[in-house]
Amino acid sequence: MTIIVDQPQFENEDKVQIPKNGEKSELVLDGGFCVPDANTFGHNFRDYDVESERQKSVEDFYRVNHINQTVDFVKRMRHEYEKLDKVELSIWECCELLNEIVDESDPDLDEPQIEHLLQTAEAIRTDYPNQDWLHLTALIHDLGKVLLHPSFGELPQWAVVGDTFPVGCAFDKSIVHNKYFVDNPDYNNPIYNSKHGIYSQGCGLENVMMSWGHDDYMYLVAKENRTTLPSAGLFVITYHSFYALHRSGAYKHLMNEEDAENLKWLQIFNKYDLYSKSKVRVDVEKVKPYYQSLINKYFPAKLKW
Template sequence: VSMGICAEGGTPGLFRAPGCILVPSSGLISSFSWSAGRDHPMRIIEKKNSSEASGGQEPIKDPLQSVEEWQSYKEEKAKMESEDPNWTPVDPDKKEEEFRNYNKNPRYERVRNFYRLNHLNQTYDFVVKMKKKYAKLSRMEMGLWEALELLDTYVDDSDPDTNLSQLMHALQTAEAVRAKYPGEEYDWYHLTGLIHDMGKFLGSVYGEEQWCVVGDTFPVGCKFSDKIEFSEFFKHNKDVNDAKLSSKLGVYKEGCGLSNVLMSYGHDEYMYQVCVQNNCKLPLQALYMIRFHSFYPWHKEGEYMHLCDEQDLAMLKWVKDFNQFDLYSKADEIPNRKELIKYYKGLVKKYFPEKMKW
């Protein structure tokens, strides 16, 4: 691995994130494999006890102790995730207005229950606790491609538009970006499409409950917008009874910038921290897409603009642009992983170090 400072040049109009100085110089990321009878190489270092479990709930058993347990876990997960064996998200004729339709959907009850738990438990204090819990990224090390493959059985309960694994959704999104922006100068955008949801590692590997991993995000520490999906469930959130935390500005100042706002905890913030702390070479636009792509009340509804600074407003158009690929690609044909793996492994090598902290 060689060190070098990220240039300010490159594609016109791109920003470089501060501190991005690590440049990998050799070696493709190794394939994900292990042998039966040995400790799993991705075994979680810190075991979760009852006090650390999400929201005080019973912790999920770590399934990654042996190849036999992992295969059993995948089979069990597949059974749990199939509501209707005849339903498929692949629909080339699906209209834009039919996406994110939470009412007329075979996954409605699953999604509704997810947001009930999410809005009950995502409090200001909870977010502070979770950010502290994962702040150091000291639990394990592995390559980015290895981590991506661990999402192959993870299905997002908050998503009404797909029951495919997150790895398949990642490839759909990346290929949708690549189709519209095929040039090499946008290869960072292709890679962003691939990795944008990798923070769901929190659920697939660390066993966090889905309500603190996936779903739309929103600020905590100030008034909840009624434009947030299933906002009626916030009446059970303890922060609504706090005069300060339920006011328009709450604990923030006008124009303070989204980087200074605590968002409901989940995969967006976690993956953003993974990228920054591992000194990735992605531009600032990519980091905004990763950190705020689930912030629908902002980029779709125009809420919380009073908290934004000039940089947030400049980056908003990029987050909006990315959303079309994240959302509307879910009805596309399932990509052929074998045909794409070489291209995307090359991008991983270009923009990320060989080994990363998680």
């Protein structure tokens, strides 16, 4: 069962500001949220063109990702993982597994994922203290990255992390490193390479197949384990890596009215998801009781994964 939440009050929506080029201040303080002017490597956030060893590995990741994420591949992965027969774990146990994982597609961060989850959740908790479902959504939004762990099949990075995008229709030019789609088997398939492809105008994103990864997997786990998170929380989990939509405005022709309302929450969330990445450590034991109470509120004690 899911519940619908009231629409957000957007008093903080425009308060998170990105420093202008050339500004040297370490942090921009606005609306209670601190926005770094550079990522942990000293570069602009989500800058995929800067020359560095990290960027070379990120580009190679997207080359392999864009070649292999096809309609057939997504269907196979959905069929395999919808069984939820890998393990049974609590949410917090799954969070702890992420201590062993680093996302190779991320140009902004090279720390274990648990740090990023708590950084994001705590930043949102400060500015939106009454939206506890959003705090928990921030904590769990990347838990699907456990697909990289041996207990979950140890999928390759290109099948777990990175920006997501629809399959079954044309690949939009706003997708990062889109030049590599030319070698994707679906690229020249007339069934899949038109604007709408196998979909229809306003069909709703829930009816659109996304490239397979941790977003889709965590949505599947949450839904099938009967979470009571609101629909906006599930939308954030499912599409937080869909940058072509929430940053570039692509694929809106596939959205329905509910998607449009939930997108407002996703765009709020994204500011914290992206700009809360820092070297500031979170005291896990100090904040754990609060997040455990939210887990107990919205999820069963053990989940099938």
